[in-house]
Amino acid sequence: MTASNRWLMIVAGAIVIAVVVGIAVTMLAGGERKYAEGTPERTVQDYLRAVSDRDATLAMTFLTTDAAKQCDAASRRGISDRGSNAIRATLDRALVRTDTAEVRVRLTESYGNDSPFSSGQSSNNQTFTLKQTDGTWRLTDSPWPLYCPAPTPPR
DSSP states (O other), X not given: OOHHHHHHHHHHHHHHHHHHHHHHHHHHHTSOOOOXXXXXXXXXXXXXXXXXXXXXHHHHTTBOHHHHHTOOHHHHHHHHTOOSOXXXXXXXXXXXXXXXXXEEEEEEEEOOOOOTTOOSEEEEEEEEEEEEXXXXXXXXXXXXXXXXXXXXXXX
């Protein structure tokens, strides 16, 4: 084997090793980030997981008592009957004060659209407002897609 062939083999081997390491790092880092238990970010994450799993009963547990009182069975069907659309959330920012917090996320919903002119997904920003009650963070309203309108005041 000539010196130039040996050099070529060393360079090719280094490239293969770099590609394998890059793939391994990407695969290991590609999982879902789990936020710390007891944080507003984790409450939003768990709420969105319940929504994604179409579990309205669990999703309701992340609301304050006042917010949950506004939700009737028809409102909860917004989660249970969502279909199979997948939701991906990316944390934009979290602003935490003493007993209140705002968590802003970018929500991307993927849906089964086979049209060649459609992206098959939509994105929007959602700000979740939370309040700490008895040491637990709870959502103060019923954010997307669990929309429970405020009661109509009596006339």
